[in-house]
Amino acid sequence: MLREFRLPDLGEGLTESEILNWHVGVGDIVELNQVIADVETAKAVVELPSPYAGIVAQLHEPAGTVVEVGSPIVSFEVAVPAGADTGAPEAGAGPVSAKREPTLVGYGAVPDSGGRPARRRRGQAPAADPVPASVPAVVATDSAPAAAPAPTPAPVRERPRSTPPVRKLARDMGVDLTQVQGSGPGGIVVRTDVVRAASPAAETMQTSAPDAAAAPAPPPPAGREERTAISGMRKHTAAAMVASAFTAPHATVFLTVDVTPTMELLKRLRQQPAFEGLKLSPLTLAAKAVCLGLRRFPSLNSRWDESAREIIRFNYVNLGIAAATPRGLMVPNIKDAQALSLNGLAAAVTALAQTARDGKTPPADLTGGTISISNVGVFGVDAGTPILNPGEAGILALGAVRRQPWEYDGAIALRSVMTLSLSFDHRLVDGEQGAGFLSEVGAVLADPALALAMA
The missing domain is CATH 2.40.50.100 (RNA polymerase II/Efflux pump adaptor protein, barrel-sandwich hybrid domain)
Known part of the structure; x- marks a missing residue:
């Protein structure tokens, strides 16, 4: 069969x-x-x-x-098997209901x-809708003029197909989906369609340009440009970042910290059998510091639910770790990170990074995050303004650790210094709360012994 x-x-x-x-x-x-x-x-x-x-x-x-x-x-x-029901209806039986x-x-x-549903290959545009067979063709002849068709009432536009996140984005941005032309498969409305409809200025400028300017430019010589289809993770990341930037009012605060005690502690821990085979870095201690800091500043661990008109505050921490992979940016998260010891966090971060690089991250690990960390310091960057992972209230960026002159014990000494950047959703987090949380994280990295007092 x-x-x-x-x-x-x-x-x-x-x-x-x-x-x-x-x-x-x-x-x-x-x-x-x-x-x-x-x-x-x-x-x-x-x-x-x-x-x-x-x-x-x-x-x-x-x-x-x-x-x-x-x-x-x-x-x-x-x-x-012999005698098994093949699922075919008996003769004379009524219609069989569809079943998933x-x-x-x-x-x-x-x-x-x-x-079968329509299928398309990468880079192939959706096929145009055929003219319905029920619409008769009007043919004009020399002997008699074609009769004008009888006027028909204008059809009521129905809302095009879209996913729940896209409909929420349209509500947040004040876009009427019945006026949006979908560019997704089968005419489905995607995030970029909503963003384009919410920002018509660019479209107006393009349509008002002279015809001469609209003429296509000659193609560049071979080898001067390369084109790659936008698909998969890159398309999802772009849509998520646009949605986050347009829906959440971002604010960013910075703090430069002497992390010499953190670097000395990590050096000692690497010699301990309990941490053998695990990658220990400032990110490990920062993950612990974030979990501790959220106890005093829980607004950083919340979500704005526009459809329900509610603020959801999480009593757990699903800690996202931004990972650069050959396929693009991923932010898998560590479930219930607040319940893990420093050893457990080190093991989770090590496994998460390896799985992401291998392209084996399961979909469940990419959803449900509550707050994230981005370690831009591994690229030699001192600081930045990270964009929130959609649906989260905060993201912490770790800058590069640099040896530089610093005030220490009333004198100038060569110390290990790092800049922390915290972006937060200003609908959920006030400036005082954002600054307080960042100061608490910085205090733990400046003196890891404080973690014992806060645990």
């Missing part, structure tokens, strides 16, 4: 994914739960397990194709009796 497997909803509210590579080919025998493909969502690479045991009969899409959720991607020839079958990575789409 032939079984068709459609791309399932991976539990992230996404509408499409890209098939990076297939681990099987036509004619291969597969077992239940065997990994058959690597699929890239907007957040992570997911291993797709087989929902059937059988023989691969057909691969509907090649590697490198962007596929919409619910589109068939592979068919299996599956043996059916559970899979290991979410739920597949409702079976569509009207044919």
Whole structure:
């Protein structure tokens, strides 16, 4: 019996994914739960397990194709036990209601009796809507003028398809979705469409330009430019940063700290058996300092819920760690970081970084964060103004540790100095709270023994 497997909803509210590579080919025998493909969502690479045991009969899409959720991607020839119900309706039976079958990575789409959903390849624009067959063509002849069609009332515009986060962004930015032309697959409205509709000035300037200026420029000589399709994680990161910048009023405070005691403590801890094999850096102690500081300044660990008109304050810390990977920026988070010891945080940060570099971060680790840390110091940067991870109230940036002259014990000495930057959502966090939290984190890094008193 032939079984068709459609791309399932991976539990992230996404509408499409890209098939990076297939681990099987036509004619291969597969077992239940065997990994058959690597699929890239907007957040992570997911291993797709087989929902059937059988023989691969057909691969509907090649590697490198962007596929919409619910589109068939592979068919299996599956043996059916004798007497088993094949699911076919009996003769004379009424219509059978569509049913979503559970899979290991979410739920597949409702079976569509009207044919397969449209699919597109990377870089291919969605096909234009065909003229409905019910609209007659008007043909003019020489012998008689064509009759003018009878006037019909203007149709009421329906709200185009969009995801809940996009609808929330539209509400926050005062955009009427019925007036927005979707550029996503199948005409779905995406974040960039909402942002473009909220900032019409650029569009007005373009449409008012002279025709001569609108003429396409000649292409540059070969080798002068390179073009890469915007997809996957880069597209998601761009949309998230635009949404964050337009919805949360950012404020940033800075603090320069003598972290010499932190560097000396880390040097001693690296010699301890309990920390063997773990990467110890100022980030490890900063993670602990953030968890401690949130006890006194919990507003940094909250979320603004516009739809419910509520402020959500978290009694736990899901600590996001920004990670630069070959595929782009990722911010996986450590669940319940407040419950971990310094050793536990070091192990979690080490595992998180390795998993991110390998491209194996599961989608669950990329959602649910409550506050984040970005270690820009590893790139030799002293300070910056980090952009909030969408939905979070604060993000701490760690600058580079530099040896420089510093006032110490009433004299000038060569010390290890670091600049801390804290961006926060000013709807949730007042300046006093933001400055107080940053000072508390800086105090722990300047004197790690304070952590014992605060624990």
